[in-house]
Amino acid sequence: MAELPDTREKLTPDTFLRGLWEENPVFVMLLGMCPVLAVTSTTMNALAMGLATTFVLVCSSMLVSLLRNWIPKQVRIASYIVIIATFVTIVDYGIQAISLELYAALGAFIQLIVANCVILGRAEAYASKQRLTTTFVNSLGMGAGFTLALLALGTVREILGNGTILGISLFPADFQPWIVMILPPGGFFVLGAWLLLFNWLRLRKERKQTEQIGVTAHAR
């Protein structure tokens, strides 16, 4: 059962940063789409959902990493789910203790963090193979990437759909907000627009890199 040492990742800035950009759970891996579309109608909801998911992600990944040599592979998924569900229940009570209004706004999506594939994906693909410190840093980065993505959707949708940001009015009173943006179709529109932007940026970067390689090769 002993693990090969070369599968373990060394702790580098990239361990954290990958989650923000290169392997962003929402914009690159397209994981956890359900809360991304459902609770990003306001900035506050998006932030709360992102932080709640990050908490569950970091705590469950760390526990999985701690117990990784102790969990037989036949029952690993069951074990991960129980661990994730535990932290989701903790977050559920925590949010009720912080604000019942926020809890009502997030609705069933707090409990549904259990089924968020970003978290199970991290447990299976990373935490079950890596040391505690790298797991902590990596899952924190993934959580931050997820939160940023939710915020990216939430701010755009709140500004266009409600004319406010964090509840503060941005436009004069006669501004007619674009209500469709806070309805479900708005979630798809905004997500699509962000994906377009991200893919365009990535393609442009790749093209520049190949051009540069071409230039240097030519110069030789």
Added chain:
Amino acid sequence: MTADTQQQTPTETRVPSTPAWAMLRTLGGIALISGLLVALVYQFTLPIIAENQRVLTEKAVFHVLPEASVKHDFVITDKGGLAPVGSGAEGEVVYGGYDAQGHLVGLAITGVAVGYAGPIRVLFAYDPDCRCLTGSKVLSSNETPGFGDKLDFDPVFLKNFEELDARLDAEGKALANPIVTVKHGTKSRPWEIDGISGATISSKAMGRAANAAAQHAVPAIERDLAWLKQQH
């Protein structure tokens, strides 16, 4: 064929033996840790959540009864009267709002009706002096943002609840005129609610919720009004 299967069977049984003890140990251990953590957090947050619930109700009650500074809770009993909460009687809760001098300023009553997207729960203020509803606040609803949530923000719609007639009939068992929502711009009588054009279903539900709340609570309130006024 038979020979083949017979040959294969022993090799198949030899492949991975299930580590039963390890599996039991792991799942049991994880369940134990999980149970312990959840129980700890539950114990810790329970009083905070109860306090939040109390503050939230109080905020809603004082929102519909702005002059009140003290709140007392009553339940509507089976006999159609009121009793203090905690006296053993069970039923729907009615919140009595009193000002600093101990005068009854009004009562907050709850009504529920099905709207466009599920039930709408609303808190209404009842003023026994004018025998009318004087305020409303949606406690929970799933109405479409931008349409149904106008129930709580549209200034024209909220004007309906400044003096909405809720007088009882001669027997004192029901409203003299049931509260109804009418089409926008056609309100002509004091017990009618002027609907919101574009949110017809939501505003009609609001009318049904107001009617249900008043039909249920006002007879009990009026019956025990003298007693209520001494409860500060």
